[in-house]
Each structure stands twice: as C-alpha cells, then as structure tokens.
Amino acid sequence: MLAPKRVKWRKHQKGRMRGKADRGSTLFFGDFGLQATECGKITSKQLEAARVAMTRYVKRGGKIWIRVFPDKSITKKPAETRMGSGKGNVEEWAAVIKPGRLVFEMSGIPQVEAFEALRLANHKLPVHCKPISKASEVLALKRAEDLRKSKLTKAGATA
Numbered sequence: 001m002l003a004p005k006r007v008k009w010r011k012h013q014k015g016r017m018r019g020k021a022d023r024g025s026t027l028f029f030g031d032f033g034l035q036a037t038e039c040g041k042i043t044s045k046q047l048e049a050a051r052v053a054m055t056r057y058v059k060r061g062g063k064i065w066i067r068v069f070p071d072k073s074i075t076k077k078p079a080e081t082r083m084g085s086g087k088g089n090v091e092e093w094a095a096v097i098k099p100g101r102l103v104f105e106m107s108g109i110p111q112v113e114a115f116e117a118l119r120l121a122n123h124k125l126p127v128h129c130k131p132i133s134k135a136s137e138v139l140a141l142k143r144a145e146d147l148r149k150s151k152l153t154k155a156g157a158t159a
Contacts, residue, residue, distance in 0.1 A: 002044040003093045004071050011087050012073050017041075021101035029065045030105035032114040032133050040127035041094040042103070044070040050121035054104065057117040062108030068095040097127050 017039035027033050047066060054064055070093040077088035097103065104121060106114045111133060118131040 001048055001093075002066075002070050004069075007071070007073070010073065011075055011090060015072075015096070017096060017098060019098060021098040024067055024102055025100040027102065027105060027132070027134055027137055028067075030063065030107035032106045032111065032118065032131060033067075033102045034104040034118045034121060034129045035132050036097045036101045036103060036127050036129050037099055038128050039099060040097050041072070041074070042068065042070070042097055042125055042127065043074070043092050043094045045092070046125055047095070047103075050104070050124040053120045053124055054106070054117040057120055058106075058109055058113060062106055062114070065105040067102045067105060068097065070095040072096055103129060 021036070025035070047068070047070065051064065051066060058064075072094050073090045074092045074094050075088040076091040103125070104118065106117065109117075114133075115131045118129075122129045122131075
C-alpha cells in the first residue's frame with residue numbers, strides 16, 4: 001500500500017475539491033492513460049486494487065505508471081464515541097483527484113488490450129474515468145485550438 005514516509009502535519013483538514021486539474025492532465029510516460037472526469041478521493045487500497053487488476057489482465061506485460069500519490073491523511077473516530085475529545089486517528093491515506101487528472105499510464109501493449117485493462121482498473125476506483133491515448137489527446141488539443149481560433153475571429157468580426 002502507498003503511504004508517505006513522513007509528513008509535515010499528521011492530520012489534514014477536509015478541504016474542497018473544486019475546479020479542474022492544473023497539472024498531471026497530459027500523457028507524459030506512456031501511450032495510454034486513465035483520465036478522471038470528476039472530483040473525488042482515491043485511497044491507497046483502491047489504487048493498489050486497480051493496479052493489480054491492470055497487471056493481471058496484461059499478464060505482467062508492458063509498463064504501468066501510477067501518476068497520483070495518496071499523501072492526504074483521512075481520520076476516523078471510533079464507533080459509539082461521544083462528541084468532542086478532538087480529531088480521530090489517521091485510518092487511511094488518499095489522493096485528491098480533480099477532473100482531467102491522469103491516474104494511470106501504460107505503454108508496451110496494443111490499444112485494445114490497454115483500454116480493456118484501464119476499464120477494469122476504472123471499476124475499482126470511486127471516481128469515473130475515461131481511457132485516453134496519445135492520438136486522442138492530439139485530436140483534443142487540435143479541437144481546442146480550432147475552437148479558440150474561431151472565437152477570436154468571431155470577436156474580431158463583431159468589434
């Protein structure tokens with residue numbers, strides 16, 4: 001299970017999960033990836049379950065990268081405990097996920113096999129994700145660029 005060796009603060013506040021991922025949203029290591037489409041927290045146990053599902057499907061072929069790290073402590077108070085008496089003990093570690101964030105990357109296997117492995121991994125995670133490839137990423141960037149250019153030309157024509 002993934003957990004930090006040492007942390008500056010033992011217990012974190014909850015925080016808010018708003019907006020889109022400002023980093024870690026493009027394929028960097030592999031040819032295929034699993035990209036989050038919604039906010040959520042992924043615990044280290046869920047990450048490990050997804051990783052095992054992927055590696056078993058590809059029969060230890062190819063290469064897999066985990067692009068998130070569970071560095072936020074999640075605390076829980078014991079059952080049937082009265083209110084007050086401080087914050088509970090650290091029970092698990094989680095990674096905060098925002099839309100657009102890549103959770104896993106893969107390479108060294110065909111696209112059909114990679115997408116099936118990523119689909120199996122997605123079933124183990126609490127946030128909805130979609131599989132992407134280098135080719136689909138290039139198309140999305142081109143589409144965004146065309147949209148930006150058309151907005152600029154429309155703005156120039158109305159002014």
